[in-house]
Amino acid sequence: MTAPTGSAVLARSRPLRAPEANRSNALPAGAWWLWALGLATAASRTTNPLLLGLLVGVAGYVVAARRTDVPWARSYGTFIRIGLFVVGVRLVFSVFLGSPIPGTHTVFTLPEVPMPDWAKGVRVGGRVTAEQLLFALYDGAKLATLLICVGAANSFANPARLLKSLPGALYEAGVAVVVAMTFAPNMVADVMRLRTARRLRGRPTRGVKAVLQIGLPVLEGALERSVAVAASMDARGYGRTAQVPPAVRHTTNVLTLGGLLGVCAGTYGLLAAQGAVYGLPLLLAGLVAATAGLRLGGARSVRTRYRPDRWGARAWLVAGSGAAVAVAMIWAGSVDEAALHPGVVPLAAPVLPLWPAAAVLIGLLPAVVAPVPPSAGAPRSKEIQ
Amino acid sequence: MIRFEQVSVHYEGAAGATLSGVDLTVPEGELVLLVGPSGVGKSTLLGAVSGLVPHFTGGTLSGRVTVDGRDTRTHKPRELADLVGTVGQDPLSHFVTDTVEDELAYGMESLGLAPDVMRRRVEETLDLLGLAGLRDRPIATLSGGQQQRVAIGSVLTPHPKVLVLDEPTSALDPAAAEEVLAVLQRLVHDLGTTVLMAEHRLERVVQYADQVVLLPSPGAAPVMGAPADVMALSPVRPPVVALGRLAGWEPLPLSVRDARRRAAGLRERLAPVRPPVPEPVTAPVLPPPAPSPVRRGALARLLGRGARAADVPGSVDDATARVERLGVRRGRVEALRRVTLTVAPGETVALMGRNGAGKSTLLATLVGMVEPTTGTVLVGGRTPHRTEPRDMVRRVGLVPQEPRDLLYADTVAAECAAADSDAGAAPGSCRALVSELLPGVPDDTHPRDLSEGQRLALALAVVLTARPPLLLLDEPTRGLDYAAKARLVGVLRGLAADGHAIVLATHDVELAAELAHRVVILADGETVADGETREVVVSSPAFAPQTAKILAPQEWLTVAQVRAALGEPS
Numbered sequence: 034m035t036a037p038t039g040s041a042v043l044a045r046s047r048p049l050r051a052p053e054a055n056r057s058n059a060l061p062a063g064a065w066w067l068w069a070l071g072l073a074t075a076a077s078r079t080t081n082p083l084l085l086g087l088l089v090g091v092a093g094y095v096v097a098a099r100r101t102d103v104p105w106a107r108s109y110g111t112f113i114r115i116g117l118f119v120v121g122v123r124l125v126f127s128v129f130l131g132s133p134i135p136g137t138h139t140v141f142t143l144p145e146v147p148m149p150d151w152a153k154g155v156r157v158g159g160r161v162t163a164e165q166l167l168f169a170l171y172d173g174a175k176l177a178t179l180l181i182c183v184g185a186a187n188s189f190a191n192p193a194r195l196l197k198s199l200p201g202a203l204y205e206a207g208v209a210v211v212v213a214m215t216f217a218p219n220m221v222a223d224v225m226r227l228r229t230a231r232r233l234r235g236r237p238t239r240g241v242k243a244v245l246q247i248g249l250p251v252l253e254g255a256l257e258r259s260v261a262v263a264a265s266m267d268a269r270g271y272g273r274t275a276q277v278p279p280a281v282r283h284t285t286n287v288l289t290l291g292g293l294l295g296v297c298a299g300t301y302g303l304l305a306a307q308g309a310v311y312g313l314p315l316l317l318a319g320l321v322a323a324t325a326g327l328r329l330g331g332a333r334s335v336r337t338r339y340r341p342d343r344w345g346a347r348a349w350l351v352a353g354s355g356a357a358v359a360v361a362m363i364w365a366g367s368v369d370e371a372a373l374h375p376g377v378v379p380l381a382a383p384v385l386p387l388w389p390a391a392a393v394l395i396g397l398l399p400a401v402v403a404p405v406p407p408s409a410g411a412p413r414s415k416e417i418q
Numbered sequence: 419m420i421r422f423e424q425v426s427v428h429y430e431g432a433a434g435a436t437l438s439g440v441d442l443t444v445p446e447g448e449l450v451l452l453v454g455p456s457g458v459g460k461s462t463l464l465g466a467v468s469g470l471v472p473h474f475t476g477g478t479l480s481g482r483v484t485v486d487g488r489d490t491r492t493h494k495p496r497e498l499a500d501l502v503g504t505v506g507q508d509p510l511s512h513f514v515t516d517t518v519e520d521e522l523a524y525g526m527e528s529l530g531l532a533p534d535v536m537r538r539r540v541e542e543t544l545d546l547l548g549l550a551g552l553r554d555r556p557i558a559t560l561s562g563g564q565q566q567r568v569a570i571g572s573v574l575t576p577h578p579k580v581l582v583l584d585e586p587t588s589a590l591d592p593a594a595a596e597e598v599l600a601v602l603q604r605l606v607h608d609l610g611t612t613v614l615m616a617e618h619r620l621e622r623v624v625q626y627a628d629q630v631v632l633l634p635s636p637g638a639a640p641v642m643g644a645p646a647d648v649m650a651l652s653p654v655r656p657p658v659v660a661l662g663r664l665a666g667w668e669p670l671p672l673s674v675r676d677a678r679r680r681a682a683g684l685r686e687r688l689a690p691v692r693p694p695v696p697e698p699v700t701a702p703v704l705p706p707p708a709p710s711p712v713r714r715g716a717l718a719r720l721l722g723r724g725a726r727a728a729d730v731p732g733s734v735d736d737a738t739a740r741v742e743r744l745g746v747r748r749g750r751v752e753a754l755r756r757v758t759l760t761v762a763p764g765e766t767v768a769l770m771g772r773n774g775a776g777k778s779t780l781l782a783t784l785v786g787m788v789e790p791t792t793g794t795v796l797v798g799g800r801t802p803h804r805t806e807p808r809d810m811v812r813r814v815g816l817v818p819q820e821p822r823d824l825l826y827a828d829t830v831a832a833e834c835a836a837a838d839s840d841a842g843a844a845p846g847s848c849r850a851l852v853s854e855l856l857p858g859v860p861d862d863t864h865p866r867d868l869s870e871g872q873r874l875a876l877a878l879a880v881v882l883t884a885r886p887p888l889l890l891l892d893e894p895t896r897g898l899d900y901a902a903k904a905r906l907v908g909v910l911r912g913l914a915a916d917g918h919a920i921v922l923a924t925h926d927v928e929l930a931a932e933l934a935h936r937v938v939i940l941a942d943g944e945t946v947a948d949g950e951t952r953e954v955v956v957s958s959p960a961f962a963p964q965t966a967k968i969l970a971p972q973e974w975l976t977v978a979q980v981r982a983a984l985g986e987p988s
Contacts, residue, residue, distance in 0.1 A: 056554060227823060232787060233787075247826070263474075264495075265514065268498075273496050273528060339537070340519075
């Protein structure tokens with residue numbers, strides 16, 4: 034195909050191409066989180082390293098294609114590092130504490146610590162088998178992939194933005210949590226500032242002593258800032274409430290608490306390999322109760338919402354693609370369990386199951402449909418007035 | 419609109435009442451300026467209007483404060499939020515959300531305004547404050563002036579009847595300050611908003627005030643009246659008023675325009691006298707710092723760190739600091755480009771330019787906190803970022819924008835002892851400096867309990883303990899009243915006369931006019947002007963001090979020069 038034809042095709046299909054991102058077409062934070070949680074659910078259903086690798090790759094590609102320049106967009110890299118750390122820890126534990134996996138291929142033998150009779154089940158050191166290491170590696174990789182999916186969600190949607198989708202009744206608690214969370218980055222900034230100040234005093238900026246000496250001022254500063262933010266929030270109307278009758282208040286509490294417990298139990302059922310049977314109904318019942326409770330609770334709050342993120346077609350596609358990956362993987366698990374959990378005993382090379390792998394690729398959809406962030410170098414396009 | 423009836427505020431553990439017996443009425447739709455030296459309770463008085471004092475700060479408030487008929491005793495700050503908008507001294511601690519647009523909407527959301535009203539007001543406010551281009555930006559990435567405008571915008575959107583501002587322009591460059599003040603004036607004129615603000619930089623604000631409230635000393639009753647009347651007896655006054663008092667103008671002029679109209683006679687009297695030409699710098703050269711007692715570690719020697727610095731002997735170069743074609747990049751941003759600067763011993767250089775122009779970066783490069791991307795920096799013959807911190811303090815000292823960062827100890831005495839050991843100076847040398855700069859501060863005071871000016875003096879003493887030939891100050895007059903500023907000017911003049919080279923980054927044109935031999939103006943990381951203070955400053959509308967504007971075309975910079983020329987005792 035020649036170049037002019039190509040551009041002509043592009044020009045014609047322009048309405049379908051992803052628009053440049055701005056406030057009006059921003060995807061709701063919830064859509065990104067649903068997408069990432071879908072991928073995470075899929076990851077929790079398999080230990081096949083090839084599928085897990087594919088999931089990490091899919092999340093990574095979407096992040097690379099659609100993340101912005103904001104400070105929290107760098108969390109993907111951080112979470113990858115945390116994931117690798119988790120794999121490492123899992124391996125180390127497996128080596129030193131042994132594993133119930135029976136194995137025949139001994140890699141090396143550590144001196145075993147003799148344990149008294151009453152601690153018979155516990156083993157420290159001893160034989161390390163290839164099967165055991167492989168099992169630990171798969172298991173660690175599963176956890177790491179879960180974390181990396183969360184990292185991907187983080188780099189698109191600052192958890193603070195999730196607040197925008199919270200029901201009114203929960204908003205105030207949410208703000209408190211978010212302000213508490215800014216404590217950490219602010220403290221990091223304080224540490225940097227005080228370290229440069231140490232340099233100005235002519236003291237070394239590294240070493241245990243340096244850390245101890247700046248610890249107190251950092252804590253003091255963080256505390257002072259929290260008090261100042263609280264004062265500012267109060268002066269700007271945080272926590273204004275409307276009067277509601279006590280009966281409504283009690284019903285609200287019961288519905289909300291009960292509902293949330295149901296949601297927790299249901300989610301656990303879904304994520305744990307066993308118990309998918311009662312997981313879904315429990316989750317749904319919990320959601321209904323919690324929603325009703327929060328609706329009622331919203332009456333107490335006088336807040337309104339400024340430009341809430343809208344669920345448009347693109348948001349549904351993003352969230353739906355994550356859900357599709359999760360559903361496909363759960364279904365694949367019930368059809369062909371073995372493909373998702375490659376054998377460890379006896380040792381076998383993992384095989385990439387075709388259909389689950391194809392299903393994971395659905396997760397790439399956001400890289401096409403989500404609005405494109407404006408490129409950093411280019412001048413920002415005119416704002417919509 | 420705002421009524422104080424016999425209001426006294428007493429904080430737990432304080433020796434006396436912070437405010438006592440304040441009776442005050444601020445009528446609707448006026449811009450009222452609160453003036454007074456540091457520590458007289460200006461912030462407390464402002465806090466009492468929004469109810470943060472005593473609901474949030476603690477302390478005991480007696481008497482009654484009512485705002486539009488609502489008593490702050492029975493209304494918590496949040497119940498006054500639709501009526502009073504408050505912006506504190508530090509805009510960063512004001513922000514709740516993380517982007518500009520959300521921040522502007524936050525207050526309205528809390529009050530439960532309808533979404534279409536919110537949207538309209540956010541757009542209006544973005545335009546009013548010139549923030550439209552920044553609407554999606556994370557607040558943490560904005561410059562100080564932009565943050566200040568966002569903070570003001572965020573309390574404007576709920577359309578409060580009363581606006582309370584604590585030093586809204588102190589951290590801003592002259593142009594940004596004028597923008598903010600223009601906005602405030604527009605609010606007062608067009609919307610009938612009542613504005614109560616405290617500000618140390620009177621030269622910027624006094625002409626806009628309808629009335630001035632003077633708190634002469636802690637616990638004293640406030641004096642309220644027309645600006646010209648109150649300025650006549652105020653211990654703090656801007657140069658235009660000081661010049662008016664000197665020349666005996668009646669009533670006192672408050673703006674440059676008023677003063678120029680009456681200045682014809684003064685200009686005639688001054689015509690035969692030539693403005694003093696700044697004396698060439700003939701300060702004694704400080705002895706070169708003693709070689710560092712610290713030996714470089716084997717590893718450092720192996721890696722050759724600091725080897726280049728040692729190659730350049732200090733005696734060849736008679737300049738204290740030499741910066742050549744310096745470039746600094748931070749990520750994609752070029753913070754500095756091809757900056758060349760030489761500072762001679764005994765010379766005072768003022769770095770000026772708008773917020774974010776690269777002033778602080780240049781200072782950071784001079785102390786070695788920032789590594790130059792291109793070009794060379796030599797301070798006392800050393801390359802700062804490759805020299806050990808212990809060695810560097812003997813060559814250059816920086817007082818950062820927030821002097822508190824430099825202070826860790828919990829008493830003044832402990833701070834001094836630490837400074838002596840850091841600098842390898844004789845015990846007691848820091849304490850001697852403190853007594854000189856800051857007489858009457860007991861040893862056991864916590865640095866946190868000092869006033870802004872006292873803290874600056876303590877940080878300055880700590881830095882000077884190592885007797886660095888080059889002294890850098892970043893925004894030293896922020897939050898200082900005129901008396902503290904005058905003391906600072908005296909101290910810095912003395913240091914320059916002793917042969918210290920001084921570089922100040924400042925927005926304060928009056929300070930630059932009084933102190934600096936040379937002014938360097940930075941814009942977008944480049945030097946756009948570098949020359950004698952008089953040449954650079956007089957021709958620029960933004961950077962000219964008030965005296966120069968009033969007496970133009972004669973080139974007088976400060977009231978002190980005029981006083982000397984008229985032969986009056988100071």
